[in-house]
Amino acid sequence: MEPVLAATAVSKRFPGVVALSEVDLTLHGGEVHALVGENGAGKSTLIKVLTGVYTPDTGELTYLGETTGFGRPADAQNAGISTVYQEVNLVGQQSVASNLFLGREPRTRWGLLDFRAMNRRAADLLAGYGIRVDVTRPLRTLGMGVQQMVALARAADTRARVVILDEPTSSLEPREVDTLFTVVERLRADGVAVLYVSHRLDELYRICDQVTVLRDGRVVHSGPLAGLPRLGLVAMMLGRDLEEVRRDGATKFEGEHTAERAEPVLTATGLTVKHRLDGVDLAVRPGEIVGLGGLLGAGRSETAMAIAGALPLDSGEVTVEGTRLRTGSVAAAMRAGVVLLPEDRKADGILPDLSVRENIVLAALPRLSAAGLVSRRRQDSIVDTFVRRLRIKAASPDQRVGELSGGNQQKVLLARLLCLEPRLLLLDEPTRGIDVGAKAEVQALVDELARDGLGVVLISSEFDEVVEGSDTIVVLRDGAVTARLTGEDVTEAALLAALAEEGPA
Template sequence: MDSVLVATAIGKRFPGVIALSDVDLTLRAGEVHALVGENGAGKSTLIKVLTGVYTPDEGTLHHLGRPVRFGGPAEAQAAGISTVYQEVNLVPMQSVASNLFLGREPRTRFGLLDFRAMNEAATQLLGSYGIRVDVTRPLRTLGMGVQQMVAVARAADTRARVVILDEPTSSLEPREVDTLFGIVERLRADGVAVLYVSHRLDELYRICDQVTVLRDGRVVHSGPMDELPRLRLVATMLGRDLEEVRREGATKFEGEHAAEEAAPVLAATGLTVKHRLDSVEVTVRPGEIVGLGGLLGAGRSETALAIAGALPLDDGEVTVAGRSVRGGSVAAAMRAGVVLLPEDRKADGILPDLSVRENIVLAALPRLSAAGLVSRRRQDSIVETFMQRLRIKAASPDQRVGELSGGNQQKVLLARLLCMQPKVLLLDEPTRGIDVGAKAEVQALVDELAKDGLAVVLISSEFEEVVEGSDAIVVLREGRVVTRLEGADVNEASLLAALAEEH
């Protein structure tokens, strides 16, 4: 097959970060090429280099055999490189037809927009893909799945030589996925090179011819899709030696903080959120740490958000200590004793300009106040207790939290949550972005909390951390529970096998 777009030895740096290093990628006419990797692997950066959003610091791009250096996305589009992003980048207030022909609208002989011709062409184009909608309606009035299909149809109709699909099925119903794959097959038959970015293994093996795996900004594998078994693909994405993992899996796992047989503190059943979660179940007993295992997009954070009341449920129920959490809100979950340490502590957690004291007692202020006044003495007592218990290193309780290390910021957040005397602690990436020493301290602290009887749900992208820190693991894939691993099955081999299993 003829090469359409070739990236050679691409490098891209940002302050303090090497986003891409020596990356090669060849997209060929009539071929669907999968680009996969976990969060932070470099997929988005590479796409932005290919489409002119970023200029590479090293390496070259060749388009149709000629060296190119795109000055921006418009130049890439003019060269025939079309991208459909996960977040639809069309004009929601304009009609479906206007979006389909944006920038290339049919005109009358007087130079005016020919709305009748445009609407007829739009209806015919979408109908050829099995999409039947009123093309005169504003795009925003349609569901996200239909909007995504309109974006894909537009890309397919722009005579593009390269079409990049970034998580194209994230908002689609099963029948819409079939329609999308029909479009991809037509693009393949027309000699278009397709770059397909997805975390859904079933889709990759169904539609893709080639695969390139990125990890930490580098290519760790590239070759035919059908020559890379699922288990090896997952291990390659995660940087695990498959034979080593299999050997580790043969060793019996002894839980360090296994919970006694007792009634669950947390019972989340049938958690369902359209396109995100499908009948997820998680139970945690007192003193038990249950990990949520899965690849990027599996639904781990969404499960935690749903339990914490931050993601409205379409169906399902959360009970704490046998009582249903009514209201489905963060406040209702907190009253029931459920607290969440968010994945992004800077965006959703700490208030960097406030002091350690203010950050810790923030959530406990209603409990500390009397007649609208907050006792400074009670504040000091709580802050001192948790600074000592969590070994928070700060010059004083009045030091700005933004001046602390990442590990100590994380401990301040934990202290704030523990002030509320929770029954269930949800930890989403509790050791991300902190140094090795602080990571060990946080992990030891979580173990101590479990030994004190707290029910803990642990999320981590590091499989080793999930396996070593959990008594049981609920394995998620595409928003569904694949299995629950317990006892001797809590090991990396069983976890990888569950993720790679066909369904």
């Protein structure tokens, strides 16, 4: 059967980055095709090539049997390729009905907008999907789940030949997910080709026929999903050799340390944030490194942010050394000794135009001041101490942080946090984007801090780093804890098996 849409040997480069390399993707009518891969695999770039946001550097697109190229998203949409993004891209100020028929509004015989007919058709269309809302209301006044379903209903009603769903269930309640799958089944029955992008394995195996796995901008697997074991799919997404992982799983990795069986420095109970966290429990003892394991979107960063007060909770509590914290307050968490090294050090961490000294002492300035004056001598003493301890390589403490290597920028951020004499250190991707040598230094530093009695929560997309660096691993999927690995069970094989385990129906 001839494909509806095909990408052949498509490549796309950006300065210093190969986003896609010789990618093939074939979508057939009446099939739901999963596109999966971890963060940075190239999924978003491929979608943008298919929909005219980007023009491929090499390769070609074939649509309905003809070689084509879309110069802009509107061209792809007019040709019959509809995309429903994770972030709803409709007009919030306009009514639900106006959004459903945007650009194809019914008109009277005099050429005027027929609002009565549009509202009636909109209500009938949504009712067919089990959605009953006032279609004259502005879209922004509705919940994100309803907005997502409106976007999907619009895509389904445009008689599209291809529908691309990018993380479509991220804002949906369970009953809304069922409605979504009913719509997808209808699209499949009507011969529409559906590209389904999601990190949720249960959804993929429930609704998808085919799967393409991307890693580092390349296709590493493409074929039927039904015969592919979950563990094999997870291993391919992460770039792990399944047989090697199984062999190595027989023995515990060397180099771990054991925390004292002291009372926990941190106890997090029932952390819940709608659509992001679902009753997460976590405990960390002094001197213990607890790794958070999970695929993209599992809730690892959200858990760290909730503990650090950067993500307000719907329910749950965080206790530090027996004292319950006021949730949703970064200042309260910091006063209690909880600090977070953010995932994106450039956006959320360093101030590149300030010096090494200024970046290190920034958070500690209130503690270093007396009568509103900050002692330069005390600043220099602290900076010199941490530059030596963390082996920060800089021409001088007055050098701009933006001029340092990525590894040294990360060390400066760590120094800033350690100035606060924390009890718990939350590390979100502490070695991302730094070279091998700097990575080893940061890992050794984390081990040293734990040996000194600091509690550590470690998040890393590199599973060998989580396994080798953690005493305990808490495995997350879809915002919920699915497994806890301790002792001899802290192996890559056990972690992959926990990630691939089928969730509740």
